[in-house]
Amino acid sequence: MSHALVILCGGKSTRIGTDKALLPFGDCCLIEYLVRKFQPDFPKIYLSVQQKNDYAHLNLPVTTIGDIYGNAGPMSGIFSALSMISEERAFFISVDTPFVEPALGLYLLxxxxxxxxxxxxxxxxxxxxxxxxxxxSCIPQVGKAMLFHQYSFNRLHEKCNAGYISEDELAKICPVPLNEQFFNINTRTHYYHALRLLSERGELFDDDSNQELPAAGNAAFSIPVVSLVGDSIIDKKTFCNQVLEALKKDGIKAAIFDSEKDFTNITNVDLILTCDLEDEDCFKIELLSSELNETPLHPVSGLVAIASDFGYKCEEVPCFDSRKPRSILGFLKTLIRDYSH
Incomplete structure (x- = not known):
């Protein structure tokens, strides 16, 4: 059986300020590192990208698949890849998880x-x-989820009757701890930590030990993007406007843009607010409603905060009262300050 791998590379890498796929990693770049690592076990490798010619200059032995729907996050990449690959199924990974082991994918397949x-x-x-x-066979459910802006992978898994392998079972197949395998490179700090892990594995050559993160290629990467997400019925725009007005009263330059907007040339604000942008590189705050949904649709690990109208509590991320937009200002100011550093 020919095993297929899809590497999701369509994120904008806003938080790290440069294309993560091209970060120096060992004696090559991150995306080439993954291709080399998986190629012995996965003869067919696809790159899910924003534009089909992305990374063509690297001359990698891969097939690129451009996103059918833009600005729709990793679910768009999965939908596009499943629609285009010749295999019946494939193992998917994100380009910012370089320590995932091929053995894990082979076992799932x-x-x-x-x-x-x-x-x-x-x-x-x-x-x-x-x-x-x-x-x-997931294509209809993934397409339906995107049509209704329901980007919760947990919900998708429920609809598709997903099967699961336990952490204990995987430990018998692959000795590398899952905490290390699923380490994400989302910020510069994460990147430097990943280089340290690579060095500990003996894969970082001396000539590369002083690698520096490339400078952001565009000023837009210095601006944090906060996306309000949640059930498609929830009125996120009203809350977004209320937060905007509160920020302005405190002297913060913020602006609201449609999720389809290209943020590349926006440089004169401190914060960008938008709704339902599912890009992996934006900061997502989920809105909950006592009348619609009282639990997050998104994995909490992918959120930076939750706002509700009924006092929702969560230990993993800060929670705020959506009826009091000013309650979230301190959090947003801290986000802006930390992001700029």
Whole structure:
């Protein structure tokens, strides 16, 4: 059986300020590192990218698949890839998780096809929804989710009757701890930590030991983008406007843009607010409503905060009262300050 791998590379890398796929990693760049690592076990490798010619200059032995729908996050990449690959299913990983082991993907692909999705259930009940196997039979459900702006991978897994492998079972197959395998490079600090891990593995050559993160290629990367997400019925725009007015009263330069907007040339504000942008590189705050949904649709690990109208509590991320927009100002000011540094 020919095993297929899809590397999701369509994120804008806003938080790190440069294209993560091209970060120096060992004696090559991050995306080439992953291709080299998986090629012995995965003869067919696809890159899910924003534009089909992205990374063509690297001359990698891969097939690129451009996003059919832009600005729709990793779900768009999965939808586009499943629609275009010749294989019935594939193992998906994100380009910013360089320590995922091929053995993990091979084991998930060895599971019976009675489940169209095979993923990993962590010991803390967290689901690893991106490093997973997806089958073509998922296409209708993924397309429907995108049509209704329902970007919750947990909900998608429920709809598709996903199968799960436990963390304990995987430990017998692959000795590398899952905390290390699923380490994400989202910020400059994360990148330097990843280089240290690479060095500890003996894969970082002396000539590369003083690698520096490339400077941001565009001033837009210095501006944090906050996306209000949640059930498509929730009135996120009203809350967004209320937060904007509160920020302005405190002297913060903020602006609201449609999620389809190209933020590349925006340089004269401190913060960009938008709604329903599912890009992996923006800061997502989920809105909850006592009348619609009282639990997050998104994995909490992918959120920076939650705002509700009923006092929702969560230990993992800060929670705020959506009826009092000013309650979130301190958090946003801290985000702006930390982001600029």
């Amino acid at each position: 060895s599971q019976p096809q009675e489940h169209p999705i095979w993923a990993i259930a962590r010991a803390n009940d967290q689901l690893e929804t991106l490093s997973a196997v997806y089958s073509k």
